[in-house]
Amino acid sequence: DIQLTQSPSFLSASVGDRVTITCRASQGISSYLAWYQQKPGKAPKLLIYAASTLQSGVPSRFSGSGSGTEFTLTISSLQPEDFATYYCQQLNSHPTFGQGTKVEIK
Amino acid sequence: EVQLLESGGGLVQPGGSLRLSCAASGFTFSSYAMSWVRQAPGKGLEWVSAISGSGGSTYYADSVKGRFTISRDNSKNTLYLQMNSLRAEDTAVYYCAKAAYSSVGSGDAFDIWGQGTMVTVSS
DSSP, X not given: OXXXXXXXXXXXXXXXXXXXXXXXXXXOOTTOEEEEEEOTTSOOEEEEETTTEEOTTOOTTEEEEEETTEEXXXXXXXXXXXXXXXXXXXXXSSOEEOOOEEEEEO | OOEEEEEOOEEEOTTOXXXXXEEEESSOGGGSOEEEEEEOXXXXXXXXXXXXXXXXXXXXXXXXXXXXXXXXXXXTXXXXXXXXXXXXGGOEEEEEEEESXXXXXXXXXXXXXXXXXXXXXXX
16 A cells, blocks of 8 residues: 655644645655645545645645655645644545644644 | 535444444435545544445455445435444544545545544444
8 A cells, every 4th residue: 555654743833834744655646645634523624636736615825736756735824723633645546644744833 | 515424333342243324415426436434543544445436346445354345325325334343443433525526436535524423342
């Protein structure tokens, strides 16, 4: 199976900060990558698919980039509602998730 | 409103069985692949299984292959996960999730998720 490694695993940031999370795949996955946000006790929410396409209704401060084995999720100006855990997911026939990046308030 | 509602979770002894259901509404159920994703307490997300829109293709994680069976009844807009030979490590919240754009069963993100149902495997 394809392994995904996110970095960092934990991130402390302030409102207004620019935040970048990296996801590395163990082999090339073209642009078959999605990003999700999960808040405690809630189901994940799709933010980005096809590596860089913003899901309908998701604020434009979220953006994704990359292809092949290295991908990034960027939040241009962190808002209070963005403190959550973020997961990347590769989308082949046996999808796998990264281990998650928890974004907490500094 | 597009909605998924899981049911069927609970406490089961090791070696036991459980069947989860996921009732879908607000979209043409048969047009989309569906998946089950689980999350052990305090841990990350793990994809479990997927099924194509027609039900003709199924996929499983190695950790559940041979023990779990995914199925769907498009006439009832319902997805199922039959779980046999349950182990302590199967303890998790189980989510059903809808493929964003495809009926194929692979290669698609999950745009709608249910609220989850808790499965606890313990003696």
